[in-house]
Amino acid sequence: MAKLKLTKGELKRQRDSLRQFQRYLPTLQLKKQQLQIEILHQKAYLEQKELEEQTKRKAMIVWAGLLSEKKDLRYLLKIQKIEVTYKNIAGVSVPEFKQIIFEDVEYDLFLEPLWLDKALEQIKELVSLEKEITIIKEGIGLLEEELRITTQRVNLFEKIKIPEAQEAIRKIKVYLGDQMANAVGRSKIAKKKIEAIVWQEAII
Secondary structure (H helix, E strand, O other): OOOOOOOHHHHHHHHHHHHHHHHHHHHHHHHHHHHHHHHHHHHHHHHHHHHHHHHHHHHHHHHHHHHOOOOOOHHHOOEEEEEEEEEEEOOEEEEEEEEEEEOOOOOOOOOOOOOHHHHHHHHHHHHHHHHHHHHHHHHHHHHHHHHHHHHHHHHHHHHHHHHHHHHHHHHHHHHHHHHHHHHHHHHHHHHHHHHHHHHHHHHO
């Protein structure tokens, strides 16, 4: 911290800074609270989606034997587009999964087994769910990073900036008060000296 100037100008500056810190702190505290609530909400949602993924993976075991007969299904599962939107949460742009659009790939219904359509539908649902989970985790990461920064700022204001401004104001007020008292004291001494001189001249 720079050396404190014990002046009226510095007193005003410190008071202005203190008012600014005290006005800004509640906004930061509110943001911190909003981020904490949203992170809890997103983590609960992630847990729900991960449970869905586990359930779908177990369901895919039914198709495991049949799918092993197919050497390569990748040509039937081409992703055309991943749709993601963004929502603002306490000033953070958080991604939100919408859907995966797969390319319409034609194949010979007579050459492929009857179960293939159903299997492909299940695989697409699982791929979409995996992508959604990835995006949820990404959003949580962004929110947690913003929470870390916001918490640092709250601590900076609460534990450093506001106490420093209050202490600076106290020191300046004490110093200026002492200066005023000294000035009054000197004024009284000067007045007494003047009165003494006047009295002596009057006697003469």
